[in-house]
Every structure is written in C-alpha cells, then in structure tokens.
Amino acid sequence: MCPAGVKLKAAFASSGECYGSRRLVGALRQEGVSIGRFKVRRLMKQYDLRCAWKRKFVHTTNSNHDLPIAENLLNRQFMPEGINQSWVADITYIRTRSGWVYLAAVMDLFSRKIVGWSMAPHMRAELVCSAMQLAIAQRQPAPGLIAHSDRGSQYASADYQDLLKRNGMRCSMSRKANCWDNAVMERFFLNLKMERTWRKDYANHDEAIKDVTDYIVKFYNQDRLHSTLGYLPPNQYERQIA
Known part of the structure; x- marks a missing residue:
C-alpha cells in the first residue's frame, strides 16, 4: 500500500468511516499531504472505502396547532458574521430496542457547533427547553440573538x-411545510444518522443517549471537518476565527 493510501485509510477510520472524498482531501491536507480529489476517489475505490448510504429523513414536530407563530426572521441567512448571533433548533428521533428516544439540539450557525442538546423518551416542550437552557448556560449570549426553529x-x-x-x-x-428554512439543522440530523445512529443497534435509551452525546462532543464539535468552515471542525473554527 502506498503512503497516501495508508494515511487515507487512517483518516477514513478516524472519521468513523463516514467521510467522502471531499472531506478526506481536507483531512489529508491538514496533515500536510498534497492530494487531489480524483486520486482520493481512486484510492477509495481501490481499498473499498465506502460511506453509509442515505435514508429518507422524516420530520417529527407537529405544526398543526393554534399557538402563536413567529415571523421568519432568519430568512435562510445561514452565515452570520459572529458567534451567538443566530441559533437554529429542531427535534429528531433515534431508534432503540426499548422504543424511540428524541433529541432536541441547538446549533450556532456561525461555527455549526452544537451548543445545546437534550434527549428523552418524549417530545414535550420541556425537551426543547432543556436543550435551549444548556445552550444559554454554555454560551451566555447577549440580547438580540435570533433563535430559529x-x-x-x-x-x-x-x-x-x-x-x-x-x-x-x-x-x-x-414558513409552513418548508424544511429548507431550517436546512442546516436538518443536515446535522442527517449526518448524525448516517455517520452514527443508523450503524448502531441500541439496546435501550441510555445506550443511545451516551452514544449520541459522544458523537456531538467528541466527534462532531471537536473533529468533524466542515466544508462551510474551510474544512475545520467547529471548535477549531471558533478558536481561529471568532
């Protein structure tokens, strides 16, 4: 195996076998390996390095209610100029052998960092409140922040x-029935499922909660490369740019 192939396999393994050719190019360049996407794709095929397949995403929240609705202040402005200016939030579900467990998450759009999350076997309002409370406690944002959902x-x-x-x-x-208005959070949930939860068979809620927390804290925020961030992980991007 050539030296580039060795490093490619190591980068693919450290990503949890979820990086495609673009992110592998970014990961290798961070290690000082000058390589193009064409060669990475050829080596991936040669060594049979395959990412997880996508599945259909199913939305979980129910918008059929009579509660007041806020304006779409975010209006798909997904690239704020600094931290704690625009956060997005949503809920998704994780399958376990003991039944569904639900994840509410809050993301800072500037760095794509997950700044708050909560998991429980229900989707009551306290779930999303707990996630937002954690985000507030960790970030201490100034007044005026846009909280989109x-x-x-x-x-x-x-x-x-x-x-x-x-x-x-x-x-x-x-806007009603418009998932694109919260597309960045939808993408995070899809990545979480492709890269972690669809590959697992969780015996119970606690096992799923522990693994999803590990994904957020140790992989997504700390190590996962983002093309939007110049192939930096959220924590590093905030340290360098914020």
Missing part, C-alpha cells in the same frame, strides 16, 4: 417562548 408545538409553547423572552432572544420560525 420550525413551527412545532414545542417551539410555539408558552414555556419555550417565555424562556426566549427572559433571555432577550428573538424568536424566528420557518
């Missing part, structure tokens, strides 16, 4: 809206 009843609930108001946040919601 879909129109789900959890995000329209009085408890969640009161939490945003107490912390000087401006609520923003997607």
Whole structure:
C-alpha cells in the first residue's frame, strides 16, 4: 500500500468511516499531504472505502396547532458574521430496542457547533427547553440573538417562548411545510444518522443517549471537518476565527 493510501485509510477510520472524498482531501491536507480529489476517489475505490448510504429523513414536530407563530426572521441567512448571533433548533428521533428516544439540539450557525442538546423518551416542550437552557448556560449570549426553529408545538409553547423572552432572544420560525428554512439543522440530523445512529443497534435509551452525546462532543464539535468552515471542525473554527 502506498503512503497516501495508508494515511487515507487512517483518516477514513478516524472519521468513523463516514467521510467522502471531499472531506478526506481536507483531512489529508491538514496533515500536510498534497492530494487531489480524483486520486482520493481512486484510492477509495481501490481499498473499498465506502460511506453509509442515505435514508429518507422524516420530520417529527407537529405544526398543526393554534399557538402563536413567529415571523421568519432568519430568512435562510445561514452565515452570520459572529458567534451567538443566530441559533437554529429542531427535534429528531433515534431508534432503540426499548422504543424511540428524541433529541432536541441547538446549533450556532456561525461555527455549526452544537451548543445545546437534550434527549428523552418524549417530545414535550420541556425537551426543547432543556436543550435551549444548556445552550444559554454554555454560551451566555447577549440580547438580540435570533433563535430559529420550525413551527412545532414545542417551539410555539408558552414555556419555550417565555424562556426566549427572559433571555432577550428573538424568536424566528420557518414558513409552513418548508424544511429548507431550517436546512442546516436538518443536515446535522442527517449526518448524525448516517455517520452514527443508523450503524448502531441500541439496546435501550441510555445506550443511545451516551452514544449520541459522544458523537456531538467528541466527534462532531471537536473533529468533524466542515466544508462551510474551510474544512475545520467547529471548535477549531471558533478558536481561529471568532
């Protein structure tokens, strides 16, 4: 095996066998290996390095309610100029042999970092409130931050809206039945499932919660390369740019 092939296999393994050719080029260049995407694709084929296949994404929140709906302040402006200016939030589900467990997450759009999350076997408003409370505690944002979500009843609930108001946040919601208005968070959930949870058979909720937390803290925020960030992971991007 050639030296480039050895390093390619190591980078692929350290990514959890989820990086495609673009991110592998970025990972190898960070290690000082000058290589093009064509060669990476050829080596991936030669060594049978394959990423997980995509599956259909199913949305979880319910927007059929009579609660007040906020304007779409974010308006697909997914590239803010600094940290703690625009956060996006959503809920997804994880399958276990003991039943579904739900993940609510909050992302800072500037660095794509997951700044808050919560998991539970229910989708009540307290789930999204817990995720936002963690984000607030960890980041201490100044008043005026845009907190964007879909129109789900959890995000329209009085408890969640009161939490945003107490912390000087401006609520923003997607247009009805328009997943593209929260596309960055939808993409995070898809990556989480392709790169981790679809590959696992969790025996129970606790096992899933532990593994998803590991993905967020030790892989996604710390190591996962993002093309939007110049192939840097969120933590490193914030240290260098913020």
